[in-house]
């Protein structure tokens with residue numbers, strides 16, 4: 001541990017961060033890290049652009065994007081990295097099986113740092129540097145932090161983006177449980193906003209500003225409105241935003257630690273992008289940015305390295321009937337989930353009937369000790385309730401799986417174990433079945449139709 005103050009260590013953080021970012025920029029093409037599949041809901045065909053989710057370290061993801069020509073292409077980057085809370089964060093999953101409800105905590109992400117602020121700044125610098133490369137000349141970056149690191153990250157941002165490109169520090173104020181008797185309760189986050197150039201996209205958004213005593217002013221030329229609270233005018237947004245957190249009872253809650261509200265993302269996206277802009281979030285968590293970007297007709301790219309994040313994002317997108325999206329995963333070739341045992345037959349030349357028999361899984365890797373017994377009970381009695389979703393490519397061509405048929409778990413019941421899929425299937429046709437469990441682990445299995453039956457030919 002160094003005895004130097006963090007300010008004295010900044011030059012070293014900056015020079016080593018630059019070196020790391022340059023290494024990524026100069027790396028020769030390396031596609032072996034990622035393998036993709038396309039989630040292709042039939043109900044929503046989308047356009048020629050396909051949104052992208054990467055499960056992996058964002059440093060590698062950004063390197064890949066730069067190699068693929070995304071330099072200067074992103075109009076908005078929003079990031080909500082870990083805050084240096086010095087804790088490990090969890091998420092929750094609910095499973096109902098045979099009328100019994102189970103709740104498990106699962107690891108979401110680690111926010112502990114061996115050398116505290118020094119390690120944190122070393123992590124963030126090269127990433128911010130690469131984000132500047134990816135930002136378009138009309139682009140804006142929002143960096144969401146809190147009191148723990150905002151001052152130091154602002155110094156790094158000034159160095160990378162230039163002080164002259166600082167736009168705002170937005171204060172997001174909220175109500176939440178927990179108060180302190182020793183200091184003022186901390187109820188706000190800080191969002192640093194920088195642009196790439198002075199020619200940035202900025203579509204001012206408005207909010208209600210209630211009149212004094214909620215009465216009309218009747219000033220000439222000022223348009224006034226009334227709601228159940230009283231009279232108000234519409235004013236352009238200020239830099240202090242009062243927006244509710246995603247609380248325990250909130251409709252949008254997906255039980256992922258530090259999920260941000262859609263209303264917050266809506267303001268940011270509407271202000272700093274136009275329709276068809278590409279919006280990116282490299283610390284995506286539960287995927288709020290992509291969900292809102294898509295609703296507002298923007299294109300999106302997201303990444304996160306966590307399994308729980310990946311499963312939460314897939315589920316959220318599928319439940320929202322999203323447009324098709326690519327899903328890439330670092331080292332995807334490794335089988336990391338359990339084994340889904342299925343049987344299937346093709347009948348009447350039009351229906352593939354699939355029966356899910358069992359999910360064989362080793363839970364030791366994924367679950368905390370205190371939940372083991374319950375989890376074992378669940379596996380014995382209803383192993384299929386651990387399957388989060390299944391995607392099927394009915395005619396796999398050996399390239400990128402196109403998962404047009406999808407089945408996702410409802411938190412109130414397991415997937416139906418019998419599926420009937422209508423489709424034009426020929427003898428010998430290859431059928432790829434991809435699946436992920438509630439821990440975010442998964443595999444692909446390749447089947448073939450032989451004499452009307454589904455025969456496993458390869459665990460992919």
Ligand SMILES: C[S@@+](CC[C@H](N)C(=O)[O-])C[C@H]1O[C@@H](n2cnc3c(N)ncnc32)[C@H](O)[C@@H]1O
Nearest residue numbers: 057058080109259260283285286288304305306
């Ligand atoms: C605070 S959460 C983001 C929450 C998100 N804004 C939402 O609304 O759900 C931070 C996320 O950053 C991810 N993360 C941390 N370091 C990362 C890295 N090097 N590459 C990719 N993701 C990372 C964590 O897995 C975690 O999900």
